[in-house]
Amino acid sequence: MHPFWQTDITYLKRVGPKRAELLGKECNIHTFLDLLAYYPRKYVDRSRVSKVRDLRQSLSHVSLVGRITHFSLSSTKKGRKILTATFSDGSGNLELTWFQGIKWIQNSLKIGEEIAVFGKPNLYNGQWQITHPEMDHLKAETGARSTGQIVPFYPSTEKLSRIGLDSRGIRTIMHNLLELGQIHFEETLNQEICDQYQLLGRSQALMNVHFPENYDMLNRALRRLKFEEFFFFQLLLARKRKYSRNTNQSMPFPKIGAYFHDFFNHHMPFELTAAQKRVLKEIRKDLGRAIQMNRLVQGDVGSGKTMVAFMSMLIAKDNGFQSAIMAPTAILADQHYQKITKMAEKVGITTRLIVGGQRKKQRTEILESIASGEADIVIGTHAIIEDTVKFHRLGLVVVDEQHKFGVVQRSKLWHKADPFPHNLIMTATPIPRTLAMTLYGDVDVSVIDELPPGRKPIQTLVFKESKRLEVFGFIRKEIAKGRQVYVVYPLVEESEKLDLLAAEKGAELLERHFAEFRVGLVHGKMKAGAKDIEMERFVNKKAQILVSTTVIEVGVDVPNATIMVIENAERFGLSQLHQLRGRVGRGDHQSYCILMSGYKVSSDGKKRLQAMKDTTDGFKISEIDLELRGPGDFLGTRQSGLPEFQLANIVEDQELLQQAREAAFFLTEEDPQLQLPKHLAIKANFTRYARKHISLGTVA
Ligand code: ADP
Numbered sequence: 154m155h156p157f158w159q160t161d162i163t164y165l166k167r168v169g170p171k172r173a174e175l176l177g178k179e180c181n182i183h184t185f186l187d188l189l190a191y192y193p194r195k196y197v198d199r200s201r202v203s204k205v206r207d208l209r210q211s212l213s214h215v216s217l218v219g220r221i222t223h224f225s226l227s228s229t230k231k232g233r234k235i236l237t238a239t240f241s242d243g244s245g246n247l248e249l250t251w252f253q254g255i256k257w258i259q260n261s262l263k264i265g266e267e268i269a270v271f272g273k274p275n276l277y278n279g280q281w282q283i284t285h286p287e288m289d290h291l292k293a294e295t296g297a298r299s300t301g302q303i304v305p306f307y308p309s310t311e312k313l314s315r316i317g318l319d320s321r322g323i324r325t326i327m328h329n330l331l332e333l334g335q336i337h338f339e340e341t342l343n344q345e346i347c348d349q350y351q352l353l354g355r356s357q358a359l360m361n362v363h364f365p366e367n368y369d370m371l372n373r374a375l376r377r378l379k380f381e382e383f384f385f386f387q388l389l390l391a392r393k394r395k396y397s398r399n400t401n402q403s404m405p406f407p408k409i410g411a412y413f414h415d416f417f418n419h420h421m422p423f424e425l426t427a428a429q430k431r432v433l434k435e436i437r438k439d440l441g442r443a444i445q446m447n448r449l450v451q452g453d454v455g456s457g458k459t460m461v462a463f464m465s466m467l468i469a470k471d472n473g474f475q476s477a478i479m480a481p482t483a484i485l486a487d488q489h490y491q492k493i494t495k496m497a498e499k500v501g502i503t504t505r506l507i508v509g510g511q512r513k514k515q516r517t518e519i520l521e522s523i524a525s526g527e528a529d530i531v532i533g534t535h536a537i538i539e540d541t542v543k544f545h546r547l548g549l550v551v552v553d554e555q556h557k558f559g560v561v562q563r564s565k566l567w568h569k570a571d572p573f574p575h576n577l578i579m580t581a582t583p584i585p586r587t588l589a590m591t592l593y594g595d596v597d598v599s600v601i602d603e604l605p606p607g608r609k610p611i612q613t614l615v616f617k618e619s620k621r622l623e624v625f626g627f628i629r630k631e632i633a634k635g636r637q638v639y640v641v642y643p644l645v646e647e648s649e650k651l652d653l654l655a656a657e658k659g660a661e662l663l664e665r666h667f668a669e670f671r672v673g674l675v676h677g678k679m680k681a682g683a684k685d686i687e688m689e690r691f692v693n694k695k696a697q698i699l700v701s702t703t704v705i706e707v708g709v710d711v712p713n714a715t716i717m718v719i720e721n722a723e724r725f726g727l728s729q730l731h732q733l734r735g736r737v738g739r740g741d742h743q744s745y746c747i748l749m750s751g752y753k754v755s756s757d758g759k760k761r762l763q764a765m766k767d768t769t770d771g772f773k774i775s776e777i778d779l780e781l782r783g784p785g786d787f788l789g790t791r792q793s794g795l796p797e798f799q800l801a802n803i804v805e806d807q808e809l810l811q812q813a814r815e816a817a818f819f820l821t822e823e824d825p826q827l828q829l830p831k832h833l834a835i836k837a838n839f840t841r842y843a844r845k846h847i848s849l850g851t852v853a
């Protein structure tokens with residue numbers, strides 16, 4: 154990069170030490186390059202000049218050209234000064250008013266001089282007004298003229314505005330920068346890529362993103378710069394993939410042996426769905442290689458991920474390796490343990506459970522059996538990661554509900570084996586398929602996009618509080634038929650205590666109303682043992698209603714439960730609602746999800762409830778969720794390994810993202826070391842990018 158761009162911002166014309174300091178503090182702008190990458194927040198077309206006569210209340214911002222004919226200074230009752238100027242453009246009069254900066258305005262505006270004003274007109278007592286308009290002196294030859302063209306608006310702050318760096322002030326220094334900097338622009342891609350993807354050159358793009366010649370050029374500039382953002386991120390992923398493919402060795406599992414076949418032929422409780430078979434095949438292929446498998450299985454709640462994981466663990470056993478499965482909660486770990494143990498026993502495979510709060514003696518025995526290799530499958534919470542847990546020969550790690558664990562936790566498990574174990578991640582909160590393909594670098598994605606046959610789609614109903622008795626009536630009928638019910642309370646208050654109170658009160662109400670039934674209560678503050686007892690009561694049908702805070706969110710499996718009541722449903726996120734709904738509809742009976750909603754529901758809240766009524770497809774839900782929340786929130790930038798793109802948006806610009814990915818992956822194949830002369834600029838820029846984003850791209 155040309156050293157020009159590293160210049161301290163202090164030295165830019167009309168900046169200086171005081172402004173530089175604030176630019177650094179408020180906007181993280183320290184160098185010329187930082188300023189260059191400070192893009193406008195919006196653009197306003199001032200190429201159209203309006204007439205006062207044509208003003209309408211509905212117009213947002215307008216620009217007008219005319220003269221000041223009169224000034225008057227007055228003050229409010231509270232003694233605040235107001236400056237009013239009468240502005241005329243020949244077609245009518247308009248009042249310009251200021252509450253601040255009055256002295257400066259008085260000094261800089263002269264009666265009779267031609268000016269352009271810009272702002273939102275308001276009709277006040279039959280008189281058009283613009284408060285604090287932006288203005289241009291048409292006579293003066295200022296470079297950063299802001300009338301008669303598409304004008305950029307820069308984000309600013311109160312502190313910056315106070316020292317003259319409002320949007321307009323930033324526009325001025327940006328103009329100064331570009332005037333100086335033009336000759337120093339360097340291409341960061343190359344001609345080949347620009348030609349192939351019809352991208353503007355970098356200098357043209359930068360000039361136009363700040364001071365667009367016209368809308369067409371603005372759009373092309375944005376496209377080019379977004380492409381670049383995606384491109385370097387994808388290049389990082391492409392190289393990560395190549396790199397991890399080439400270096401992370403694992404033990405190959407070439408055999409499909411006795412354990413697998415015995416279970417498959419004699420003990421399978423059901424036929425696998427086509428999707429389960431397909432995904433299992435993909436896993437088998439991965440496991441056959443001496444390179445670490447790193448596969449993410451996305452499948453809606455109830456799609457049968459556990460069985461796929463279990464079959465994979467049988468393959469590990471067939472090849473003489475242990476497996477570990479890690480779940481986000483003790484309840485879920487225990488449930489996996491119960492289920493998997495039942496299946497494993499049939500073929501003579503040993504399982505062990507590791508969760509917090511186990512007795513010392515018991516724990517010691519468990520640790521020994523893991524270390525000696527007696528335990529074939531170890532199931533647990535993150536307690537598995539602890540240093541005391543040593544494996545004899547760990548070959549496969551399964552992580553359930555991926556989003557609950559961080560990258561670091563997951564890779565810690567890998568270090569319990571040398572070479573690294575194969576890695577299978579299962580998640581029920583799918584991100585839209587198209588996105589998954591473009592966001593994951595070193596992870597392969599499998600999708601179980603089919604539910605086991607015979608499931609009746611869950612009916613989702615929304616009720617307001619006034620219908621509660623009806624809901625209770627319905628619940629009673631279902632319980633009379635032998636079914637069971639979940640009632641979930643959201644985290645509403647800041648304090649867990651208050652949340653618990655809501656759930657406890659709810660349980661009391663239900664107990665009173667359903668005196669003939671047993672109502673259980675589980676919550677996050679309970680001791681593991683007490684929680685287990687409650688859960689067990691429900692699983693064994695001793696309790697008919699289970700009230701909970703969101704602890705049952707992931708994974709529990711009670712096929713006899715057919716009603717999921719969610720209190721204050723509008724307060725839950727969409728994916729959480731969907732997860733909760735997935736707790737029912739697991740058996741042969743018709744199931745229901747009842748969303749109790751408050752009276753005041755935000756528009757997003759309404760959309761979420763509507764989406765729940767409209768579809769039970771987890772992928773559709775995730776798309777709507779993504780739309781509502783935007784990618785940053787949805788993926789949780791930090792955890793997802795996604796950078797924050799400045800201009801690009803992974804949802805709106807998906808097509809461009811695909812193209813950038815294609816270009817980056819192609820380049821990585823063509824010239825892995827970026828040695829060719831034509832890739833010099835790309836290499837230089839990538840090196841800088843990679844250094845800055847060292848932690849990115851490790852999505853799983
Ligand atoms: P999830 O993908 O949410 O983890 P589970 O693995 O818990 O789903 O499976 C949900 C339920 O469906 C379980 O009771 C499981 O035994 C059952 N199941 C899984 N696969 C099939 C299948 N192919 N046919 C019938 N039932 C299945």
Ligand code: MG
Binds near residue numbers: 458459708
């Ligand atoms: Mg599961």
